[in-house]
Amino acid sequence: MSVQSDIAAAATDQRFGLRRTVRLPGPLKLDGGGALAPVDIAYETYGSLNADGSNAILICHALTGDQFVASSHPVTGKPGWWTRAVGPDKPIDPDRHFIICANVLGSCLGSSGPASVDPVIGVPYAMRFPVITIADMVRAQAMLLDHLGVAKLEAVIGGSMGGMQALAWPTIFPDRVRGAIVIASTARHSAQNIAFHEVGRQAIMADPRWRGGNYYADGDAPAAGLAVARMAAHITYLSEAGLTEKFGRRLQGRDSKTFGFDADFQVESYLRHQGISFVERFDANSYLYITRATDYFDLAEDHDGSLALAFGRTRARFCLISFDTDWLYPTRESRNIVHALHAAGREASFVELASPFGHDAFLLEAPEMNRVIDGFLRAGE
Amino acid sequence: MSVQSDIAAAATDQRFGLRRTVRLPGPLKLDGGGALAPVDIAYETYGSLNADGSNAILICHALTGDQFVASSHPVTGKPGWWTRAVGPDKPIDPDRHFIICANVLGSCLGSSGPASVDPVIGVPYAMRFPVITIADMVRAQAMLLDHLGVAKLEAVIGGSMGGMQALAWPTIFPDRVRGAIVIASTARHSAQNIAFHEVGRQAIMADPRWRGGNYYADGDAPAAGLAVARMAAHITYLSEAGLTEKFGRRLQGRDSKTFGFDADFQVESYLRHQGISFVERFDANSYLYITRATDYFDLAEDHDGSLALAFGRTRARFCLISFDTDWLYPTRESRNIVHALHAAGREASFVELASPFGHDAFLLEAPEMNRVIDGFLRAGE
Numbered sequence: 175m176s177v178q179s180d181i182a183a184a185a186t187d188q189r190f191g192l193r194r195t196v197r198l199p200g201p202l203k204l205d206g207g208g209a210l211a212p213v214d215i216a217y218e219t220y221g222s223l224n225a226d227g228s229n230a231i232l233i234c235h236a237l238t239g240d241q242f243v244a245s246s247h248p249v250t251g252k253p254g255w256w257t258r259a260v261g262p263d264k265p266i267d268p269d270r271h272f273i274i275c276a277n278v279l280g281s282c283l284g285s286s287g288p289a290s291v292d293p294v295i296g297v298p299y300a301m302r303f304p305v306i307t308i309a310d311m312v313r314a315q316a317m318l319l320d321h322l323g324v325a326k327l328e329a330v331i332g333g334s335m336g337g338m339q340a341l342a343w344p345t346i347f348p349d350r351v352r353g354a355i356v357i358a359s360t361a362r363h364s365a366q367n368i369a370f371h372e373v374g375r376q377a378i379m380a381d382p383r384w385r386g387g388n389y390y391a392d393g394d395a396p397a398a399g400l401a402v403a404r405m406a407a408h409i410t411y412l413s414e415a416g417l418t419e420k421f422g423r424r425l426q427g428r429d430s431k432t433f434g435f436d437a438d439f440q441v442e443s444y445l446r447h448q449g450i451s452f453v454e455r456f457d458a459n460s461y462l463y464i465t466r467a468t469d470y471f472d473l474a475e476d477h478d479g480s481l482a483l484a485f486g487r488t489r490a491r492f493c494l495i496s497f498d499t500d501w502l503y504p505t506r507e508s509r510n511i512v513h514a515l516h517a518a519g520r521e522a523s524f525v526e527l528a529s530p531f532g533h534d535a536f537l538l539e540a541p542e543m544n545r546v547i548d549g550f551l552r553a554g555e
Numbered sequence: 556m557s558v559q560s561d562i563a564a565a566a567t568d569q570r571f572g573l574r575r576t577v578r579l580p581g582p583l584k585l586d587g588g589g590a591l592a593p594v595d596i597a598y599e600t601y602g603s604l605n606a607d608g609s610n611a612i613l614i615c616h617a618l619t620g621d622q623f624v625a626s627s628h629p630v631t632g633k634p635g636w637w638t639r640a641v642g643p644d645k646p647i648d649p650d651r652h653f654i655i656c657a658n659v660l661g662s663c664l665g666s667s668g669p670a671s672v673d674p675v676i677g678v679p680y681a682m683r684f685p686v687i688t689i690a691d692m693v694r695a696q697a698m699l700l701d702h703l704g705v706a707k708l709e710a711v712i713g714g715s716m717g718g719m720q721a722l723a724w725p726t727i728f729p730d731r732v733r734g735a736i737v738i739a740s741t742a743r744h745s746a747q748n749i750a751f752h753e754v755g756r757q758a759i760m761a762d763p764r765w766r767g768g769n770y771y772a773d774g775d776a777p778a779a780g781l782a783v784a785r786m787a788a789h790i791t792y793l794s795e796a797g798l799t800e801k802f803g804r805r806l807q808g809r810d811s812k813t814f815g816f817d818a819d820f821q822v823e824s825y826l827r828h829q830g831i832s833f834v835e836r837f838d839a840n841s842y843l844y845i846t847r848a849t850d851y852f853d854l855a856e857d858h859d860g861s862l863a864l865a866f867g868r869t870r871a872r873f874c875l876i877s878f879d880t881d882w883l884y885p886t887r888e889s890r891n892i893v894h895a896l897h898a899a900g901r902e903a904s905f906v907e908l909a910s911p912f913g914h915d916a917f918l919l920e921a922p923e924m925n926r927v928i929d930g931f932l933r934a935g936e
Contacts, residue, residue: 206814305814365798365822366790372823373786375816376830380779382763398761405754406787409747414882417746423853431851433587433686435756435843439850441746442753449757462816469820470812472804501795501882 194218195284198317202279205307205470212293215318216284217241217276220260221268223324230324231266231551232315233275234332234339236537237407237464238456240283243275244268248283249455258539265548266331274322278339279314280306280464282457286314289390289457300459301387308338308471312346315339319350329353329551333536334503335464338471341511344490345473353554355547357495358536360507361481361514362472367502370410371465374403378458387459400458401449408448413499413532417441474514481514492522493550495536495543502533523550575599576665579698583660586688586851593674596699597665598622598657601641602649604705611705612647612932613696614656615713615720617918618788618845619837621664624656625649629664630836639920646929647712655703659720660695661687661844667695669840670771681840682768689719689852693727696720700731710734710932714917715884716845719852722892725871726854734935736928738876739917741888742862742895743853748883751791752846755784759839768840781839782830789829794880794913798822855895862895873903874931876917876924883914904931 200211218241223230233243233256240247244254244261260266266273277285280303288303319327330351332340337359344351360367378384381399389395412420421441425431428438437443477483492515496508505526515522527542529535536543581592599622604611614624614637621628625635625642641647647654658666661684669684700708711732713721718740725732741748759765762780770776790798802822806812809819818824858864873896877889886907896903908923910916917924 301816305816362804364795365802365804365820366793366795368804368820369786369790369798369822369826372818372820372826373783373790376786376827377758377761377783379816380758380783381761402754402758402761402783405750405757409750409754412747414745414747417750421746423743423746423749423856435682435686435760435847437753439746439749439753441750445750445753446757466816475804 196318196321198321200317202310202314202317204304204310206305208304210279210286210304212286213279213314213317214284214286214290215276215279215314217274217318218243218245219275219322220244220273221271223272223322227323227325228328229270229555230272230274230319230327232319232327232330232343233260233266233273234311234315234330234336235275235278236332236334236336237468238452238461239336240281241275241277242283243273247455250451255537258537259544259547265544265551271328272324274318274324276315276318278311278335278464280311280460280467282460287457288387288459288463298390300390301462303459303463305466305470306463307467308335308342309346311467312339312342316347316350325350327351327353328554329355331355331357331547332359333357334359334533335468337503338468341473342471344488344492345484348487348489351490353491353493353550355493355495355550356508356511357543358497358500358503358533360471360503361484361511362474363469368469370406371469373406374465375462377402377406378462381458384458387462389458395453396458397453400453400456400461401446403461404452405445405449408445410502411532411534413501413530415499416530416532419530420444481511482517485515485518485520488518488520490520491550491554492520493546494522494524495546496524496526497529497532497535498526499529499531500533500535577699577702579702581698583691583695583698585685585691587686589685591660591667591685593667594660594695594698595665595667595671596657596660596695598655598699599624599626600656600703601625601654602652604653604703608704608706609709610651610936611653611655611700611708613700613708613711613724614641614647614654615692615696615711615717616656616659617713617715617717618849619833619842620717621662622656622658623664624654628836631832636918639918640925640928646925646932652709653705655699655705657696657699659692659716659845661692661841661848663838663841668838669768669844670838679771681771682843684840684844686847686851687844688848689716689723690727692848693720693723697728697731706731708732708734709935710736712736712738712928713740714738715740715914716849718884719849722854723852725869725873726865729868729870732871734872734874734931736874736876736931737889737892738924739878739881739884739914741852741884742865742892743855744850749850751787752850754787755846756843758783758787759843762839765839768843770839776834777839778834781834781837781842782827784842785833786826786830789826791883792913792915794882794911796880797911797913800911801825862892863898866896866899866901869899869901871901872931872935873901874927875903875905876927877905877907878910878913878916879907880910880912881914881916
C-alpha cells in the first residue's frame with residue numbers, strides 16, 4: 175500500500191453526491207504515546223474560502239455523527255444532520271462561509287479508525303488501533319485544515335462531543351481559531367457519563383460476535399451488543415418529559431397489553447428501532463474508541479484541575495449554549511465553563527435555551543439557537 | 556409431583572438460619588387471564604402476631620430484592636437488606652410487630668417464578684410462566700396472609716417496586732390494611748422507566764445463552780446479558796451528584812490512564828462489579844418478568860386514568876416518602892399520588908427527604924425516614 179501525501183481523492187457516488195477522503199502522511203502523534211500514519215480523513219466542504227482566508231468554519235460532529243452535515247448520508251440516504259443550521263440563509267451559510275466537516279478520527283465513515291487497514295500488516299486494525307482522545311481528533315482536523323490551506327478558523331462549532339472538540343480547539347491551537355461555539359456540551363465527562371458509556375462498551379464486548387474486535391473478516395459484527403449500547407445511550411439523549419410527551423404509556427398498534435415480551439409500549443418499539451437502525455450505519459469497535467475518547471475528556475486535567483488555567487492561552491471568543499432539559503450535559507456544565515472563561519479573562523457569552531427535547535435539542539428545530547449562532551458569528555465578522 | 560395444600564415446609568440451613576416456603580394450592584387468578592397453581596411463596600417472619608391480630612406489618616421488597624429483610628441472604632451471606640429500619644428498637648420492631656416479608660411472585664428466591672417447575676410438564680416454566688402484574692404479586696401476598704392467619708395489616712410498607720405493592724394493596728384489599736407507607740415510588744411507570752427496563756430485557760435476550768429462556772437444564776445462564784442489564788439499571792438507582800461524590804473521575808488503582816479498555820475509572824470497576832455479582836444471585840428470566848410487571852404498573856389505568864378514582868375504595872391512611880435526588884421515581888411522582896389521595900378524601904402525609912444518594916437512599920442510613928415511619932406507625936397503633 176502506498177502512502178500518498180497531500181492528495182485529495184475525490185470519488186463521485188451517483189446516489190449521494192461528492193464524498194471526499196484525503197490520505198495524509200502523518201505521523202499524527204497521539205496523547206496515548208504512539209503515532210498514526212497514514213491518517214485518512216473523510217470530510218465534506220460547502221462554499222469556498224474567501225481571498226483573505228477569513229471565512230472558514232469547522233463543524234465538529236457528535237459521538238456517532240459524521241461529516242455529512244448538510245449532505246445526504248451515503249448509507250441511510252437521510253439528509254444532512256444539521257441542515258437546520260447549515261445551508262443557504264442559515265446561520266452557517268455556504269454563500270458566506272467556507273464550511274468544513276470531517277469525520278472524527280476513530281470513526282467509521284471514512285476517517286482512520288479500527289475498521290481501517292493497518293498498513294503494516296494489511297488487515298484492519300480492530301483493537302490494535304490506538305486509543306485516541308478528543309485532542310487527537312482536534313489535531314487530525316488541524317492536519318486537514320493544513321491540507322485545505324486554511325490557516326485560521328473564523329469559528330469552530332459543535333454540539334455534544336462536537337462541543338468538546340470546539341472547546342479544546344482554542345486551547346490546543348490558540349492562534350488558529352477566532353471563535354468557538356460550544357453547544358450542549360461539557361468540559362469533562364462525569365462519573366455518570368462514564369457509567370453510561372461503560373454499559374454500552376460492556377454490551378458490545380459481551381456479544382460473542384465481538385471476538386476481541388476481530389469480526390471484520392467475516393463481517394459477522396456484534397450487532398446485538400451494539401444495538402443494546404445504542405438503546406442505553408439513546409435514553410440519555412432525550413428528556414424524561416420529552417419521552418412522556420412523545421410516547422407516554424401508549425401501546426404499540428394495539429388496544430391492550432399482550433402480557434408477553436413483545437414491544438407492547440411505543441417507547442419500547444421506538445428504542446428497539448433506534449438500536450437496530452444504528453448497527454446498519456456504525457461500527458462497534460468505533461463505538462468503543464469514540465466513547466473512550468469522550469470518557470477521557472477532561473480539559474482541566476492537564477492544568478492542575480483548573481479549567482481557568484486550561485483557557486489561559488486561548489484567544490478566541492466563546493459562545494456557550496445549553497438546553498434546560500439536557501440531563502446528559504446539563505446547563506451547570508456550560509455554566510462552569512463560562513465561569514472558568516471569565517476567570518481566565520476571556521470573552522464568553524452564554525445562553526440556556528428552553529426545549530422539551532433534552533440533549534438532542536441541538537439537532538432539532540431550534541430557532542433561538544440559530545439566532546444565537548448567527549449573532550455570534552456576525553459580531554465576529 | 557403432589558400439590559400439598561396449606562403446608563409450610565420449613566428447612567433449616569445451618570449457615571443462613573431459617574428459610575420458609577409454603578406451597579399454596581391456588582389457583583391464583585392472574586391479571587393476564589390465566590391462573591397459577593400451585594403457588595409457592597418463600598417468606599420470612601419476625602416477631603409474633605398479638606392476641607387481637609392488630610400488629611402485622613407486611614414489608615414489600617424492591618425489584619431484585621428478597622424476603623431476607625432482616626436475615627442474612629442465603630447466597631451472598633450479607634445481612635438483611637433493611638436492618639436499618641427493621642429490628643429491635645427500629646421503627647419496624649419484632650418486639651412490637653409481627654413482620655412478614657415474602658419473595659414476590661415471579662422472583663427466584665423460593666416463590667413461584669420462571670425457574671419453578673411447571674407441575675404439568677415437570678420442567679421449569681421458563682418463558683411459559685405467565686406474565687404477572689404488581690396486583691398479582693399483591694394477591695399472592697394476601698394468600699400468604701390467609702395462610703398465616705393474618706386478617707388485617709397494621710401497615711404495608713415498601714420502597715421502589717415495594718412501594719407500588721404498598722400503594723396497590725389498599726386499592727385491592729381495602730378492608731385488610733390500615734396503613735400504607737410508600738417510599739421512593741410511583742403510581743405508574745413512565746416512558747423513561749419503561750425504556751430503561753427495555754434496555755435490560757434486550758440485553759438479556761440478545762445474549763445467545765438466553766435461548767428463549769431455556770437455559771435451566773444445563774445451567775449455562777445468560778450471565779453477560781444480565782450483567783449488562785444490571786449495570787444499566789444500577790445507574791438509575793444513584794444520583795449524578797452521588798456518583799460524582801463517590802467516584803468522580805478517579806482512576807482505579809493506578810496513577811494514569813491506560814489508553815486501553817480495562818476499567819480505568821473507579822466508576823467502571825464499580826459498575827462491572829455490580830453486574831457480575833448480581834448474576835450470582837438472580838435469575839435472568841425472573842428479571843424479565845419482574846421488570847415487565849413494573850412496566851405494566853399504572854394504578855390509574857383501570858379507573859379511566861384517574862388516580863383519585865383508583866383510591867376511591869381505600870380506607871387506609873397513607874404515608875408517602877420521596878428523596879430529592881431520586882431521578883428514577885422523582886418527588887413529583889409522590890406528590891401526584893398525594894394530590895390524588897387528597898382529591899379522594901383520603902388521609903395522606905408526605906415528606907421529601909434530602910439525600911445525596913438518589914433512588915437507593917431508602918436502603919441506606921436514613922434517620923429521618925426512620926422517624927417518619929415510626930411516627931406514622933405509632934399514630935395508628
